[in-house]
Amino acid sequence: MTDDRQNVVDMAGTRVDDDHLLSMYIDSELDAESTIALVNRLRTEPALRSRLTAMEANETLVKTLFARDKHDVPEHLAPLVAAENVTVLGTARHWQRWAGAAVAASFAIAAALFVNVNQTAVFNPMTMDNQLASVLEHSPSRAAGWESLDGDRQFRSVLTFPAADGRWCREFLLAQDESHWRGVACRDGGDWVNQVVGSEVFLEQETHYRPAGAGDSEKVARFIDETATDVALGPQQEAALIGSGW
Amino acid sequence: MANLTAQQRQDLIEELPRLKRFCLSLTSDPADADDLLQITVERLLEKGMPEDAHVAKWSHRVCRNCWIDEIRSRDVRSRYALSESAVEGAGTTSANTDESVQLDRVSAAMERLPPEQRAALVQVAVEGCSYAEAAALLEVPIGTIMSRVARARKALANDLEWNAEREA
Numbered sequence: 001m002t003d004d005r006q007n008v009v010d011m012a013g014t015r016v017d018d019d020h021l022l023s024m025y026i027d028s029e030l031d032a033e034s035t036i037a038l039v040n041r042l043r044t045e046p047a048l049r050s051r052l053t054a055m056e057a058n059e060t061l062v063k064t065l066f067a068r069d070k071h072d073v074p075e076h077l078a079p080l081v082a083a084e085n086v087t088v089l090g091t092a093r094h095w096q097r098w099a100g101a102a103v104a105a106s107f108a109i110a111a112a113l114f115v116n117v118n119q120t121a122v123f124n125p126m127t128m129d130n131q132l133a134s135v136l137e138h139s140p141s142r143a144a145g146w147e148s149l150d151g152d153r154q155f156r157s158v159l160t161f162p163a164a165d166g167r168w169c170r171e172f173l174l175a176q177d178e179s180h181w182r183g184v185a186c187r188d189g190g191d192w193v194n195q196v197v198g199s200e201v202f203l204e205q206e207t208h209y210r211p212a213g214a215g216d217s218e219k220v221a222r223f224i225d226e227t228a229t230d231v232a233l234g235p236q237q238e239a240a241l242i243g244s245g246w
Numbered sequence: 247m248a249n250l251t252a253q254q255r256q257d258l259i260e261e262l263p264r265l266k267r268f269c270l271s272l273t274s275d276p277a278d279a280d281d282l283l284q285i286t287v288e289r290l291l292e293k294g295m296p297e298d299a300h301v302a303k304w305s306h307r308v309c310r311n312c313w314i315d316e317i318r319s320r321d322v323r324s325r326y327a328l329s330e331s332a333v334e335g336a337g338t339t340s341a342n343t344d345e346s347v348q349l350d351r352v353s354a355a356m357e358r359l360p361p362e363q364r365a366a367l368v369q370v371a372v373e374g375c376s377y378a379e380a381a382a383l384l385e386v387p388i389g390t391i392m393s394r395v396a397r398a399r400k401a402l403a404n405d406l407e408w409n410a411e412r413e414a
Contacts, residue, residue: 019403023396027370029377051403058402059371061352066267066372068349073262074280077287081250081259 022052026059076179083127083197128185133192136170136185137246140238152176159232160241161224168246169195171224184223187246196223249294257301258290264373265305271368272313274357285312306383313361355405359398366394 024030025038042049131149139147139157146154154175163169169186183197233241250258265286269279286309295304356364369380370391377395381388 019400020392020396023399024392026399027377027395029392054403054407055399058352058399058406061348062356062367062371062402064345065349065352065356066368073266074284077262077283078259081255081262081287081291 018048018051019055022048022055025052026056074179075177076181083194128192128194132174136172136187136192138242140235140242141170141232146175160238161228161232162230163227164229168241169224169227184227195227250291251297254295254297254299254301258287258305261302261305262287264302265309267368267372268306268309268365269313271365271372272310272361274361274364282309282313282316285316303383303385307385310384351406352402355402358405359401363394363398363401366391367398370395 021030021034021038025035030038042052132155135147135149135155136157139155141157141159146156149155154173156173158171158173160168160170163186167186167188169184170192171182171184174181174183181197184195185192186195187193262283266279266283269282269286270276273279273282286305289308289312290305293308295301356367359367365384366380369375369383370377373380375383377388377391380395381391384391386394
């Protein structure tokens with residue numbers, strides 16, 4: 001990046017005004033000669049000194065403002081970045097602010113949560129741990145209700161379908177606190193492997209939910225459409241498949 | 247373009263807090279900042295980045311482009327109306343002390359800054375970047391950073407001074 005500070009000043013046709021000088025002085029970006037000249041002026045010009053004091057006070061307030069207000073990273077983002085074995089859905093999601101007041105309220109709650117991204121053991125909801133693999137292996141699909149997993153996670157299998165390559169796959173929901181995920185895992189060589197995942201926002205109303213935006217749901221559905229060779233299994237077919245050990 | 251490497255993922259995780267503040271400096275609204283950060287991360291994961299890319303610079307560029315896309319698609323008038331109502335609400339909830347009153351005034355004044363000035367000021371004043379570092383991150387000449395930061399400080403000083411005089 002070229003240093004064109006002098007050019008900018010010259011192009012304006014005038015010397016840098018005092019506010020520019022003071023700003024550069026605050027940032028320690030003035031050269032030695034200009035700094036000495038400005039300091040000498042500050043000694044003799046009360047108005048200039050007063051202006052510097054005001055700008056420095058504002059500077060402190062701006063820093064305090066950013067320190068005061070919570071600017072935490074939503075807690076599901078670090079696990080999303082860390083997850084290497086998943087396909088991230090596209091960016092067709094809607095801006096939540098424009099999706100309705102109820103959804104905005106839900107986001108406000110989520111935004112208030114704190115996550116320390118420097119911690120070494122961040123929770124990754126899509127990690128295929130033994131417990132998640134176990135419920136995928138044994139739990140029937142359901143339209144309502146959740147199964148509790150460790151780490152305060154809630155799990156629900158949504159449906160089971162055959163993939164074109166012969167594997168069995170399951171769509172599922174996973175929730176922890178205000179983070180909700182929809183994903184598809186397929187059984188590969190006896191192991192469950194995540195294929196696709198997307199974060200969703202739900203309006204919790206005791207026993208039911210609905211997605212805030214249709215974007216992620218549509219993409220999961222599209223993934224299933226492209227992968228499945230047949231319709232989802234009915235309850236009895238699924239129970240037989242689970243009973244047979246897949 | 248290749249997916250993110252393990253190192254790029256780690257670098258991106260470490261960059262998230264700073265990227266969040268950058269989102270806020272662009273949007274001047276916490277909810278919009280969360281959305282912008284989410285969309286930025288999703289785009290980075292979906293599109294990847296070159297192996298030799300500087301994660302901070304690349305992610306800031308993607309973030310800025312996402313915000314430009316959003317601005318273009320928004321209805322400016324409704325956005326302005328929502329922003330104004332948010333400012334009014336903020337002023338009535340936390341004006342319990344002199345400091346919180348001052349901070350609310352600064353917050354409102356920051357919102358009134360042009361986004362490019364606000365972003366430059368946050369990079370320099372909050373993130374502690376030199377002009378050269380901020381220029382590299384925001385992909386503008388150093389003189390532009392100098393000018394934007396100075397104009398932002400000037401606007402803040404005039405805005406806060408004017409408000410103080412009006413209430414005196």
